[in-house]
Each structure stands twice: as structure tokens, then as C-alpha cells.
Amino acid sequence: MTQKEQEEKLYMMLPVFNRVFGNAPPSTMTEKFSDLLQFTTQVSRLMVTEIRRRASNKSTEAASRAIVQFLEVNQSEEASRGWMLLTTINLLASSGQKTVDCMTTMSVPSTLVKCLYLFFDLPHVPEVVGGAQNELPLAERRALLQKVFVQILVKLCSFVSPAEELAQKDDLQLLFSAITSWCPPYNLPWRKSAGEVLMTISRHGLSVNVVKYIHEKECLSTCVQNMQQSDDLSPLEIVEMFAGLSCFLKDSSDVSQTLLDDFRIWQGYNFLCDLLLRLEQAKEAESKDALKDLVNLITSLTTYGVNELKPAGVTTGVPFLLPGFAVPQPAGKGHSVRNIQAFSVLQNAFLRAKTNYLAQIILDAITNIYVADNANYFILESQHTLSQFAEKIPKLPEVQTKYFEMLEFVVFSLNYIPCKELISVSILLKSSTSFQCSIIAMKTLLKFTRHDCIFKDVFREVGLLEVMVNLLHKYAALLKDPTQALNDQGDSRNSSFEDQKQLALLVMETLTILLQGSNTNAGIFREFGGARCVHNIVKYPQCRQHALMIIQQLVLSPSGEDDMGTLLGLMHSAPPTELQLKTDILRGRKAEASNKK
Structure with missing residues (x-):
């Protein structure tokens, strides 16, 4: 027979093949059809030939239109030869590796990928009103074609041989170019199809040759550019x-x-x-x-x-480690x-x-x-992630809690002391641009001091003890002259007195723990003027209890007699009307006496 006669005979067979195997399990093709591979070869050759005929010597737009018109379904099987051919290819692609390898040998994968790339140039065809009653609307026909077309390519590329054929024919780079190229909105489904095919190749077709091809053709460079x-x-x-x-x-x-x-x-x-x-x-x-x-x-x-x-090098040169780390x-x-x-x-x-x-x-x-x-x-x-983030945290109110939860994770879950991060927190507190942020920071630091006594030494060495004393001085200045203190604070003047009080009480609670049983911390606290400051604020009822707790720790440390003398002097010099102050000081002395016992 001539080639034309062979093609006609084959086209006559396609509807029969589709009716027989269309609803049967794919395995029945190999079991019942002994000439399956020979049939696959002939159908594959016909598909490739028909597409090449329509693409030959045409512009990309004309070629894409001719191929689509051939492949789309029409109102009758006789008028839908391309659709019947495509449906047959779709069935054959389901029947296993031997059939897929056969189709690959006949260049079906590379031919279909070339088509896919051409379809990016399809012109927009408006829907024609008043077509034949049994004719599918154009949009539905196009969507049906796109669905079956990508189905075929995904089935084929679930095996290695099609990916290797695409690399060998230098068509794989077309897919990389396709997924990262602009196309008109009405052709976006084709770009999505290219993405699906590439993802399938990624899962199933990344042989050594394919990876080598992607590298040598600089496909990733094309995508990024x-x-x-x-x-x-x-x-x-x-x-x-x-x-x-x-x-x-x-x-x-x-x-x-x-x-x-x-x-x-x-x-x-x-x-x-x-x-x-x-x-x-x-x-x-x-x-x-x-x-x-x-x-x-x-x-x-x-x-x-x-x-x-x-x-x-995590533990190299680290000054402090928690037990069992x-x-x-x-x-x-x-x-x-x-x-x-x-x-x-x-x-x-x-x-x-x-x-x-x-x-x-x-x-x-x-x-x-x-x-x-x-x-x-x-x-x-x-x-140094968390250290670098600390500087930015005060400017981002909604992430402050999350940031300090991350620090808590490092200490409580990883059992590690993040010294660099704590230095950054001390710098954050020193600048004190956001009272809300400082409050959240102090709550976390207070948890650390309660977690393990090693933090008494850690906070001293990373500068947090000094920073807390400075915060105490700021609060004392506020209590003494609220208007002047707010003016001195500049950007922080929007913060409420309540915020500043909350911060100061957290600082004092933390300082109490840091001074407890630590003569070194008590000495440094005095050196930075903390003792004088805390004695000055005892007279203010809103922080008296916390101030007395600190003084109690100072009295129990070396040179504590001076603090006891200062406290007694304050009690004697207070006016007779300040009965509550005198009572609170006496209660504090009673607690100190019991602690000494």
C-alpha cells in the first residue's frame, strides 16, 4: 500500500480500538492485543507525521492554529481524525513502559512538547454564536483538548525514557522556558500544563543524563532571568x-x-x-x-x-552551659x-x-x-539570626512576643544559653524605644532567672545587670519629676505611666532574684548606684514592696549594715503621718531577721 492508503486504513482502525479498549483496564491491551507494539509504532508515526505536516513552513501562530484545529474534537468521528488519534495515543500511554518506550522511539514526547510550546502563540478566537446544535462550544473543545494533551504528556513522562528523549532532541529546555514565559491570559492553561509536565519529569525522569542536560543548557539560568x-x-x-x-x-x-x-x-x-x-x-x-x-x-x-x-564549634569558648546540655x-x-x-x-x-x-x-x-x-x-x-533580629524587633509590635518565645525555646527546649542573643537583648533594653517591647523582654528574662541560678552570672557578664540598674534609675527619675522625665525620654513619651510602672516592677523582681545569694552581683549593683536608687524609691507606695525586696537582699550581703542603717534612718526621718511607710519598713526588717536565722 502507499503511505496514504496505510494512513486511511489506520484511521479506520482507531474508532474500533477506542471502543474496544476505551473502558477496559490498561492491562487488557497487552494481554489481548498481541500486535500492540506494532500498532503503537504505526499510530505514533502517524501522529508525528500529521503534526509535522501542519507545522512545516508556517509561522508559529499559523502552525499552532493548524495543529489545534486538527486535534480538536468536532461534531462527528469522521471529522475528528486528529481527536481520535489523540484519544488513541492517550489510551496507549496508559499501557506500561514497553508501549511508552515504543512511542518515545517514534519521537512522540518531543513532538508533543514542541506543540505545547507553539500553543503559547495561539490566537484568541471569540465564541461564534449560532453554531450547530450538536457542536461543542469552542471554549469547551479547547479545554477538552488541553486536558487530554497534558494527560498524555504526564503519562509519558512518568517514565525515564521520554525525559531522556526530550534532552536528546534538545526540547526539554522548551519546557523550562515555557513555565517562566509570559503568555496571554487565554493561553495560561497551556503554561500550567507545561508546569505539570515538568513536575512529572522532576519526580520520575531525573536520570544522570537529564540532570547533566539541565546543567549544561543552563536551564535554571533561563528560568531565573x-x-x-x-x-x-x-x-x-x-x-x-x-x-x-x-x-x-x-x-x-x-x-x-x-x-x-x-x-x-x-x-x-x-x-x-x-x-x-x-x-x-x-x-x-x-x-x-x-x-x-x-x-x-x-x-x-x-x-x-x-x-x-x-x-x-558550639561549645568552644562558650562561658556558660546549662547542666546536661x-x-x-x-x-x-x-x-x-x-x-x-x-x-x-x-x-x-x-x-x-x-x-x-x-x-x-x-x-x-x-x-x-x-x-x-x-x-x-x-x-x-x-x-547570628536572633541577635541581628533584636535591633528590628522594637519597630514591629506584632512580632515581639513571637521573637521572645523563640529565645525561650532555645533555653527551655534546647537547654542552651544564647549569650549572643542576650547581649542583643541588653542593647535593646538600653535603647528602650518601645516600653511594650521592653516589658515582653523582661518577662522572658524573669523566666530565665527562675529557670536556673546560672543566669545570675550570665546576666552580669552580658551586661543585663547594668542595664536593669539603668532602667531603675530612669524609673526613679520619673517618680521624682514625671514631666521632666517624659521630656528626656523623647520617643517614649507616648508610653503610659502604667507601662513604665509595669516595666520597673518586672526589673525589680528580676533584680531581687539576681542579688539573692550573689555577693558579686550585690557589689556590682552598689557600684552602679543601684543601692542608693532603690533606697530613694522606698517612699513611693506604688513600688515600695518591690524596692524593699531588693533592699532585703542587700542587707543579707556583705556591707549590708549600711543598707540597714539607711533604712532605719528613712524610718526615723519620715513624718509622723507616714505610718504606712514605717509599718512596711518594719515588716521588711522582720522578714530580713527571719532570713538571717
Whole structure:
């Protein structure tokens, strides 16, 4: 027979094949149809030939239109030869590896991918009103074609051979270009299809040859450049594109560091940080969800990598360790941080964030990273994350509680003393630009002093004892001359007297514990003028009880006689009307006497 006669005979067979096997399990094709592979070869050759005929010597738009018109379903089987051919290919793609390998040999995967790339140039065809009654509307026909077309490619790419054929024919890079290119809104389903196909290749087709091809063709560079340089793409679209790309970074990292290294070399991490900050300023309603999705993707990216990272040098030169502390070992892939560059994206974006929302979801993400594996905090210790964040925390009211909860996690769950972070907290308290932030900080510090007596020495060495004495001086100045003290505080003048009182009482409660049984702390407290200050504020009822608690600890320390003398002097010099003051001092002396016993 001539080629034309062969094709006609084959077209006559297609409806029969579809009726026989259309609703049967895929396994029946191999069991009942002994000539399946030969039939697959003929059908595959016919499909490739028909598409090439319609693409030959035409512009991309004309070729895409001709191919789509051939493949779309029409009102009758006779008029839908392309659709019948496509349906047959879809059935054959379900029947196992031998059939798929056969179709691959006939270049079906690469031909369909070329079509997919062409479909980005399909013109918009408005719906024609008044068509035949039994004719499907154009939009439905196009959607049906798109659904079956992507089904076929996904089935094929669930095996390795199609991915290798795409690499061999140099068509795999078309998919990378497709998922990160702009296309008109009416052709967006085709871009989504390209993404589905790539994700399937990522899961099933990443052989050594395919990874090598992606690396040598600089496919990741193409993606990053397309996403970075296109003015037509919205940030929401770019997040969707990166979701597809991240699958390759994840799946390839099981066996090779190559694609992760490529992403770093082509400035992928800088791009992600810029994208987070762009999304933060986006006005679209969906931008908040997109921002959350992107942060989640980057959080996952921190765990990708072939090589396990170990906590290094954690205990070297550390002045204080809690009893029983041991450096935790990484829990394993999927939990432990293996990609510090990805973590740096979150850290840098937090430091550059302008909104509470972005700062909050990044802090949540970092908390999740720390909680996922106890070793992660120590793997990332060289990044000084929480120390760097401390400076920004006072400006972000909604994340302050979360930040100090993270510090508590390090102490209470990891059993570790974060000295660098505590130094940063002492600087934060010294600047005291936000009383609410200082109150939250002091509540956490008070918990630490109650947790273990080692914090008496820690707080002294990191400068917190000195800072607390300074806060006490500020409160004493406020009690003495409220108007002048508020003027001196500048930016803090909006804070209420109640806030300042709450902070001062927390400071005094913490100081009481720090002085208890610590002669060194008592000496330094006196050196910084704390003793004189606390004696001066005993006369104020709102803080008298707390002040007397501190004085009680001073009396019990060396040179405590001076404090006892000062207290007795205050009682004798107080006017007769100050009965409550005298009573409170006497109660305090009684408590001191019982403590000495």
C-alpha cells in the first residue's frame, strides 16, 4: 500500500480500538492485543507525521492554529481524525513502559512538547454564536483538548525514557522556558500544563543524563532571568513559576548538588529575596497568600541538599552551659537544614521587611525550622539570626512576643544559653524605644532567672545587670519629676505611666532574684548606684514592696549594715503621718531577721 492508503486504513482502525479498549483496564491491551507494539509504532508515526505536516513552513501562530484545529474534537468521528488519534495515543500511554518506550522511539514526547510550546502563540478566537446544535462550544473543545494533551504528556513522562528523549532532541529546555514565559491570559492553561509536565519529569525522569542536560543548557539560568526580567509577569505568577522550579531543586538534590549549585550561581537566592519584598508591597488581594506560599517554598528549600550539615564549634569558648546540655545531632533529610543560602533569604528578607505581616510569617517559618530538628538552631548559629533580629524587633509590635518565645525555646527546649542573643537583648533594653517591647523582654528574662541560678552570672557578664540598674534609675527619675522625665525620654513619651510602672516592677523582681545569694552581683549593683536608687524609691507606695525586696537582699550581703542603717534612718526621718511607710519598713526588717536565722 502507499503511505496514504496505510494512513486511511489506520484511521479506520482507531474508532474500533477506542471502543474496544476505551473502558477496559490498561492491562487488557497487552494481554489481548498481541500486535500492540506494532500498532503503537504505526499510530505514533502517524501522529508525528500529521503534526509535522501542519507545522512545516508556517509561522508559529499559523502552525499552532493548524495543529489545534486538527486535534480538536468536532461534531462527528469522521471529522475528528486528529481527536481520535489523540484519544488513541492517550489510551496507549496508559499501557506500561514497553508501549511508552515504543512511542518515545517514534519521537512522540518531543513532538508533543514542541506543540505545547507553539500553543503559547495561539490566537484568541471569540465564541461564534449560532453554531450547530450538536457542536461543542469552542471554549469547551479547547479545554477538552488541553486536558487530554497534558494527560498524555504526564503519562509519558512518568517514565525515564521520554525525559531522556526530550534532552536528546534538545526540547526539554522548551519546557523550562515555557513555565517562566509570559503568555496571554487565554493561553495560561497551556503554561500550567507545561508546569505539570515538568513536575512529572522532576519526580520520575531525573536520570544522570537529564540532570547533566539541565546543567549544561543552563536551564535554571533561563528560568531565573525570565522571572527576573519580565515586566509582564505579576509577582503572583512568578511565585507559581518558582513552585514548579523548586520541584527540580528538591528532587535533584536527592542525588546531586548540581542544580542547587546552578541556582546559587545564577543568583537565584538574591532573586527570591527581592521577590519576597516585591510581594510585600503588592496590592492584589491574593498577594498575602502568595507571600505565605513563597515563604513556605523557601522554608522547604532550606532542607534540600545532598550533604548533611553538622553543628560545629558550639561549645568552644562558650562561658556558660546549662547542666546536661549536649549538642543535638541532625535528625535527617527533610528535617535538618542543608541549604544555608535558602535560610539566608528568609533572614535578609526579615531585616529588610517593611510590614509586620512579612516579618511575622518569616519568624513563624524560622520557628518551624528550629522546631523541626533540634540541631537546626546550632547548624545556623553562625548566621547570628536572633541577635541581628533584636535591633528590628522594637519597630514591629506584632512580632515581639513571637521573637521572645523563640529565645525561650532555645533555653527551655534546647537547654542552651544564647549569650549572643542576650547581649542583643541588653542593647535593646538600653535603647528602650518601645516600653511594650521592653516589658515582653523582661518577662522572658524573669523566666530565665527562675529557670536556673546560672543566669545570675550570665546576666552580669552580658551586661543585663547594668542595664536593669539603668532602667531603675530612669524609673526613679520619673517618680521624682514625671514631666521632666517624659521630656528626656523623647520617643517614649507616648508610653503610659502604667507601662513604665509595669516595666520597673518586672526589673525589680528580676533584680531581687539576681542579688539573692550573689555577693558579686550585690557589689556590682552598689557600684552602679543601684543601692542608693532603690533606697530613694522606698517612699513611693506604688513600688515600695518591690524596692524593699531588693533592699532585703542587700542587707543579707556583705556591707549590708549600711543598707540597714539607711533604712532605719528613712524610718526615723519620715513624718509622723507616714505610718504606712514605717509599718512596711518594719515588716521588711522582720522578714530580713527571719532570713538571717
